[in-house]
Amino acid sequence: MPEGHLLHHYARRLHADLAGRAVAASSPQGRFDARPFDGRRVERVHARGKHLFCEVQDAPVLHVHLGHDGLLLRTDDPSLPPLRGTRLRLATEGAAWSLIAPSRCEPLTPAARDDVLASLGPDPVVDTGPAAREEAVRRLTAKRSPVGTALLDQSVWAGLGNVWRAELPHLLRIDPARRVDAEEAGRLWDLSVRMLGDCVEPGKIITVPDGEPGERWVYKRDRCRGCGAPVRVQQLGGRTCYTCPAEQT
Structure with missing residues (x-):
C-alpha cells in the first residue's frame, strides 16, 4: 500500500504539472464522472497522510486515496492513448496523469474535505514544528494499544503504513x-x-541508505539485516508486523 511520503511525492509533481492550467479531465474506464473538472483550472494539489486533494476552480474538491493497489502514472505525451483501467485522466498540453485502481476517487465539498483533514493526526512530512511534535507525542502516548498498532492509526499519525511501522521502531530498538x-x-x-521527509523527493522508502534498492532491516525479511537473528512475524493491528527479537526487546 502506498505510504504518506509517496502521496506527497505525487502531490508535488501534480502541482508542478497542473497548477494554474486548465485540464482535460476524462474517465476512460467510465467509472467516474469527470465532467465537473473538465476544462477547469487547477488551483492547488496537496496531500496529507495517505490522502491527496486537487483543488479545482469552480468545481468540487477532487479527493483520492490510493488504497492497496492504486497508482498514479505520468506521461509527457498527452497524445498517447490512456491505459486500460484508468479511472481518471488529467491532461494539459505538456503532461497527462492517469489514476488507476484507487480505493477512493470522489468529488467533495470543501466542508467534506475539511472533515477528512480533521480526522487525521499530525503528518511527519509537513507538520515539523514543535507544536506538531508535542501533539504527536500526546496522541501516541494516549493510545492504550501497542505502539505497532497505534502507528497504523491515521488519527494518531497520518501517513505511516506497514513498512514504516516495522522499520522505524527497529531503528530505535523498540518492540x-x-x-x-x-x-x-x-x-x-x-x-x-527526518526519514519520511527524505523519501518524498525520490518517491521511495529508503531505510537502509547503503543497501540495495528496496532493502529493509526487518520488513518481510527472514533474518534481521543488522544482527542476523530470525525475524519474528506477528499480527498487530490486523496487519503482519516484523521485528527482531534480539534487538527489539
Whole structure:
C-alpha cells in the first residue's frame, strides 16, 4: 500500500504539472464522472497522510486515496492513448496523469474535505514544528494499544503504513508489541519527520541508505539485516508486523 511520503511525492509533481492550467479531465474506464473538472483550472494539489486533494476552480474538491493497489502514472505525451483501467485522466498540453485502481476517487465539498483533514493526526512530512511534535507525542502516548498498532492509526499519525511501522521502531530498538513513553514517542516522531521527509523527493522508502534498492532491516525479511537473528512475524493491528527479537526487546 502506498505510504504518506509517496502521496506527497505525487502531490508535488501534480502541482508542478497542473497548477494554474486548465485540464482535460476524462474517465476512460467510465467509472467516474469527470465532467465537473473538465476544462477547469487547477488551483492547488496537496496531500496529507495517505490522502491527496486537487483543488479545482469552480468545481468540487477532487479527493483520492490510493488504497492497496492504486497508482498514479505520468506521461509527457498527452497524445498517447490512456491505459486500460484508468479511472481518471488529467491532461494539459505538456503532461497527462492517469489514476488507476484507487480505493477512493470522489468529488467533495470543501466542508467534506475539511472533515477528512480533521480526522487525521499530525503528518511527519509537513507538520515539523514543535507544536506538531508535542501533539504527536500526546496522541501516541494516549493510545492504550501497542505502539505497532497505534502507528497504523491515521488519527494518531497520518501517513505511516506497514513498512514504516516495522522499520522505524527497529531503528530505535523498540518492540512494537508494547506501549511507549513520551521520550520514546518523541524519538519516533523525530525519526519519522527526518526519514519520511527524505523519501518524498525520490518517491521511495529508503531505510537502509547503503543497501540495495528496496532493502529493509526487518520488513518481510527472514533474518534481521543488522544482527542476523530470525525475524519474528506477528499480527498487530490486523496487519503482519516484523521485528527482531534480539534487538527489539
